[in-house]
Amino acid sequence: MPKNVTIYIPDEIAEKMAQYPEVNWSEVCRRAITEYVNLRNLSDFEQLAEKLRSEGNEDYNKGRLFFLEAAKKMTLSNFERWYPEINKEIIVKRITPEGGIMSVIEPYEDAAELQAINEMRNKLRGFCKSEEIEAPKHMSDAFCKGAINQFMILYKNATPRA
Numbered sequence: 142m143p144k145n146v147t148i149y150i151p152d153e154i155a156e157k158m159a160q161y162p163e164v165n166w167s168e169v170c171r172r173a174i175t176e177y178v179n180l181r182n183l184s185d186f187e188q189l190a191e192k193l194r195s196e197g198n199e200d201y202n203k204g205r206l207f208f209l210e211a212a213k214k215m216t217l218s219n220f221e222r223w224y225p226e227i228n229k230e231i232i233v234k235r236i237t238p239e240g241g242i243m244s245v246i247e248p249y250e251d252a253a254e255l256q257a258i259n260e261m262r263n264k265l266r267g268f269c270k271s272e273e274i275e276a277p278k279h280m281s282d283a284f285c286k287g288a289i290n291q292f293m294i295l296y297k298n299a300t301p302r303a
Contacts, residue, residue, distance in 0.1 A: 177217060204287025207277060211265065212295055214272050220296050226260040227289055229253045258285040
């Protein structure tokens with residue numbers, strides 16, 4: 142059964158919203174709530190965490206588990222900002238000559254992966270500092286690859302595409 146929700150919008154935001162009368166603000170709110178709930182479904186987090194604990198490649202799985210815990214404090218806007226810097230396919234397109242789409246040749250793919258790993262490492266450290274979460278002392282490349290993998294899974298689940 143559908144549920145009506147009343148939300149409080151500060152005057153300054155309401156004034157800005159009034160500049161866009163064509164926008165269905167109920168739909169914007171509905172989507173935001175749906176995306177947030179999909180991202181924060183803790184029962185899925187716990188099931189996934191348990192599965193990862195039972196699998197191999199310790200550093201990789203530690204990265205996935207760490208990101209899974211950190212994601213509980215993240216917002217969808219964090220994911221939206223991080224996505225272009227973490228997604229290897231987007232990075233490859235940016236670093237190939239003239240940004241062209243071409244068959245990926247190894248040096249570009251390797252450079253994109255290295256850039257994504259370094260971005261994840263930097264973003265996790267910054268996020269941990271801002272949220273006062275204890276960051277791992279050593280984030281190996283395997284750890285960061287695991288975090289990237291978990292990021293992409295959560296991002297795709299939280300942002301369904303039409």
